[in-house]
Amino acid sequence: MPQRSPLDLPEGDPFGPHNLPYGVFTTPHAPHLRRIGVRYGSHVLDAGAAAAATASPHAELLGAATLNPLMAAGRPVWQAVRAEVLDWLTNPAHRPTIEPLMHPLTTLALxxxxEVADYVDFYASEHHAANVGRMFRPDGDALTPNWKHLPIGYHGRAGTVLVSGTPIVRPQGQYLPPAPAVSSSSPTPSAPSAPSTPSAPHTSSPTPVFGPSLRLDFEAEVAFVVGAPSPLNTPVPLSGFHDHVFGLCLLNDWSARDIQSWEYRPLGPFLGKSFATSLAAWITPLDALAPARTAPPARDLPLLPYLDDSTAEPFGFDLxxxxxVNGHTVSRPPFSAMYWTAAQQLAHMTVNGASLRTGDVFASGTVSGPRPAERGCxxxxxxxxxxPVHLPDGSRTFLEDGDEVTLTAWAPGAHGARIGLGEVTGHVVPATP
Structure with missing residues (x-):
């Protein structure tokens, strides 16, 4: 039986011609030569080689070692390149040229x-923010007074944004020791004896200790990647979202809850967040996700004009x-439930005159839905x-050494198709001695 061509995909493949996400790969034969690739089913097209072979006017952009030159070129070029790639992969006339340039995904290093410029993390899920508020402020309002007036965010650390699959070393830092367990057994890093929260940690001492985090957590998020930059002192309105954002991908913003709880007041996240943020290897262009656009939840309060999307196109995404955790599903967070949209986040982070740079990444914050099984951390x-969460290999309150966390996602496409997003995986390894 003849072998199926990598250009002939099974019906319903989530990485078919309706998707075409971009990434960067190397082959075993040339491990130092990074190339731009387009995922197509279980294979990857060498986009730079295809551009050179077809005398594409975009050969220089697609021959780069990162996506930054292509992203900086702007939306008209993004659309032209996407149309060109689609033609290469689906036009029978290109098959003799393109088929040899397809690499099995399993043979490649991603x-x-x-090149990440700046990294900003938001707090855009009402369900997540309300749950955290109920835990930390049981006698007060679940949401802070400003929460429904602006998308709250903070600047993270771009230098520790890592590609999916990079091992996650358990961070060390200062934290307050947990209270002794009621039983005679000692607390372990994977199962602390009592819950602790940033506002009211249940501890046995007001004096901090130094050591590996006992409360390592994941955060299921969606990241948006800036392509076209913007000048200083030029805010980007809601309508400018598609001109500046190249695409989106999954992101895991790892968090050390005990380190975070000790350090976060009064300036917010620092060492409890900055040690690692995992980003998917594949960035899905916004144009591929047009069928997944959806309206955000109804607004409870009127918004200031620069954030008011009541008459704007829908900027939410149904992801x-x-x-x-270790292959066992623990949560299914719906991104369509996010209160603040990426367009509002972009408008807010530039309204003070801050500029955008190619390669800026801004993330949604933890994605959580209204049901317990939809919580994103x-x-x-x-x-x-x-x-505790019960897994086949035991219960967890927070992550143990050896645990592997994997985020996957899909979005509805046209005619019942599914649009797959590249996964994000991280394996927890012990703290460095």
Missing amino acids: HLPI RIEVA LLELTWGGRD
């Missing part, structure tokens, strides 16, 4: 597809995320460590 799933 790399961070962009169905799944979180697995262990802090919520275990309610601060009170209610």
Whole structure:
């Protein structure tokens, strides 16, 4: 039986011609030569080689070692290149040229597809923010007074944004020691004896200790990648979202909850977040996700004009995320439930005159839905460590050494198709001695 061509995909493949995400790869024969690739089914097209072979006017952009030159070229070029790639992969006339340039995905090493400029993390899920508020402020309002007036965010650390698959070393830092367990057994890094929260940690001492984090957590998020830059002192309105954002991908913003709880007041996240942020190896262009656009939840309060999207096109995305720990699904957060959209986040982060740079990444914050099975981090799933999550290999309150967290997602496409997003995986390894 003749072998199926990599250009002949099975019906319903989530990485078919309706998707075409971009990444960067190397082959075993040339491990130092990074190339731009386009995922197509279980194969990857060497986009630079295809551009050279077809005398494409975009050969220089596609021959780069990162996506940054292509992203900086702007939306008209993004659309032209996408149309060109689609033609290469689906036009029978190109088959003799393109087929030899397809590489099996399993044979390739995948790399961070962009040079990250700045990294911003938001707090855009009402369900996540309300759950955290109920844990930390049980006698007060779940949401802070500003939460429904602006998308809250903070600047993260771009230098530790890592490609999916990079091992995650358990971070060390200062934290307050947990209270002694009621039983005679000692607390372990994977199962602290009592829950602790940033506002009211349950500890046995007001004096911090130094050591590996005992409360390592994941956060299921969606990242948006800036392509075209913007000048200083030139805010980007809601309508400018598609001109500046190249695409989106999954992101895991790893969090050390005990380090975070000790350090975060009054300036917010620092060492508890900056040690590692995992980014998918594949960036899906916004144009591929046009069928997945959806309206955000109804607004409870009127918004200031620069954030008011009541008459704007729908800027939400219907992304169905799944979180697995050691292969066992623990959560299915719906991105369509996010209160603040990426367009509002972009407008807010530039309204003060801040400029955009090619390679800027801004993330949604933890994605959580209204149901317990839709919570996007262990802090919520275990309610601060009170209610362990049960896995086939034992219970968890927070992550143990050896645990592997995998985020996957898909979005509805045209005519019942599914649009696959590249996964994000991270394997927890012990703290460095």
